[in-house]
Amino acid sequence: MASKETKLERYADLLIRVGINLQEGQTLIINAPITEAGFVAQLTEKAYDAGASNVMVEYSDEKLTRLKMEKAPEEGLKNYPQWKANGLVEMAKNNAAVLNLAAPNPTLLKGIDAKRIAMANKASGEAFREYQPFITGGRISWLIAAVPTKSWAKTVFPDLSEKEAVDELWEKIFYTTRVDQENPVQLWEKHIENMTKNADHLNDRGFRKLHYKGPGTDFSVNLHPKSKWICAQFTNDQGVNFVPNLPTEEVFTIPVRDSVNGTVSSTKPLNYSGNLINNFSLTFKDGKVMEFSAEEGYETLRELLETDEGSSFLGELALVPHNSPISNTDIIFNNTLFDENASCHIALGNALSICVENGKDMSREELKEIGFNESLAHVDFMIGSEQLNIDGEREDGSMEPIFRNGNWAF
Structure with missing residues (x-):
């Protein structure tokens, strides 16, 4: 049986080579939970080895997300920074690829007024209206994959300790993405x-x-x-195949x-x-x-x-x-x-x-x-x-x- 390190190596390789199918000279944007910086570094190394011209990382933090939803005034929730969305449009026009590491905590915003969450969702949706067709039309290479944070893993395996839950969820990710097997x-x-x-x-x-x-x-x-x-x-505007979900x-x-x-x-x-x-x-x-x-x-x-x-x-x-x-x-x-x-x-x-x-x-x-x-x-x-x-x-x-x-x- 392959070691966890070997499976992590295969997983990172799979995301870059099959998921994104990164090309020489391409920019890669990685969105990830801040707790998973170690795996992001592994992905970054794989990306540069594949010929990336630049790897840009955007980290998110659960505590900051919840604090904003709890305490920000409504005006803050209704206004998403347009410059951020415009930057992604500019990068998409220059054939940047996007890799999103998803580890959603299903109880993160429990107890928050649903109307406040909806305000923030609508604001970001409107800001990204020009960017959305690059994704839904498959015009650029993009990928959603997963990393098992402690908060997510405990909702899947509540009877295990945090470490055991994370380890078990990693094994399920390896199994479902086939990296527990050779080739x-x-x-x-x-x-x-x-x-x-x-x-x-x-x-x-x-x-x-x-x-x-x-x-x-x-x-x-x-x-x-x-x-x-x-x-x-999918096939992007440059004729390059990619797999948007793994x-x-x-x-x-x-x-x-x-x-x-x-x-x-x-x-x-x-x-x-x-x-x-x-x-x-x-x-x-x-x-x-x-x-x-x-x-x-x-x-x-x-x-x-x-x-x-x-x-x-x-x-x-x-x-x-x-x-x-x-x-x-x-x-x-x-x-x-x-x-x-x-x-x-x-x-x-x-x-x-x-x-x-x-x-x-x-x-x-x-x-x-x-x-x-x-x-x-x-x-x-x-x-x-x-x-x-x-x-x-x-x-x-x-x-x-x-x-x-x-x-x-x-």
């Missing part, structure tokens, strides 16, 4: 090839409507002829904005803005959420839905087999990067232009004509289980099973 880069190339085959199959079938049925879930949604199914690997198991597309009808129920908790939303359901009519409920996090869910007009419509449909590495751990990670890749999921809010044929070159008006949803928010939540069935309907009304009992039916 993980080659393993990921094979995995991407298999997911691409599933996406190609769905595109070849020409489905124009999907029907979902599972515990608490019964809804239908239309697909536009210009939308397409894609999977793990780990990833999803094949996904976008819905027609006004076509969603029926009810969906969550199957895993959603960690959103430092709070958990759990056991919730949404009822859609002509695309919009008309009714909703939640056993936990109701106010947080309400503020999410009220972010703007588009946040109460869907922007993504993602298929993930129940029989997959993350799902098979049988662990609730309280981290959407992992939980969404253990379960079929859908997303409230902004659609992804990368899922539209020639979407990068289409205007906002052209995208809206094909049912593209626009929002400051994009929040994935899990609806999959071993009981979920999905059928695809073609233009002529003929039906074909896509998922049966939570897994691919083909």
Whole structure:
């Protein structure tokens, strides 16, 4: 068995070589918790070895985040520094790559007024409006990966000590990203090839409507002829492939904005803005959420839905087999990067232009004509289980099973 040091080395290598696929002379921006400076240094060394011209690191601190939400005046929450967003736009135009190390603490903002959190989220969303298409359109290389902070690890393994919880979470990250095995880069190339085959199959079938049925879930949604199914690997404006999520198991597309009808129920908790939303359901009519409920996090869910007009419509449909590495751990990670890749999921809010044929070159008006949803928010939540069935309907009304009992039916 490989040592932890060997697996950390492989993991850092995987993030730089496969996730970002950093190119000679490229700038890399790393966003990370300040507690994980050691691993960030390892990534930085890998980046320079791969030919990076510059590595810029932006650290975050949980205590400072909570203090701002507790004590800042509303005016401070409503105003995000535009210069910071403008800097990212400038760097994106110069082909900088972005690596986000995600370690969200699901109880970080527990007890904070949901309206204050919503103010801050909306302010940052508006500030980054020009930057957002670089990400959702796959125009630059970007990656979300994970590092196990003490606060996150303890929510996943509450019965272990902090050190034991962090060590155990590292092992789960190594397992789900395949770096616990020899030659993980080659393993990921094979995995991407298999997911691409599933996406190609769905595109070849020409489905124009999907029907979902599972515990608490019964809804239908239309697909536009210009939308397409894609999977793990994107190609940026320079023609370079990258993998924006590690780990990833999803094949996904976008819905027609006004076509969603029926009810969906969550199957895993959603960690959103430092709070958990759990056991919730949404009822859609002509695309919009008309009714909703939640056993936990109701106010947080309400503020999410009220972010703007588009946040109460869907922007993504993602298929993930129940029989997959993350799902098979049988662990609730309280981290959407992992939980969404253990379960079929859908997303409230902004659609992804990368899922539209020639979407990068289409205007906002052209995208809206094909049912593209626009929002400051994009929040994935899990609806999959071993009981979920999905059928695809073609233009002529003929039906074909896509998922049966939570897994691919083909």
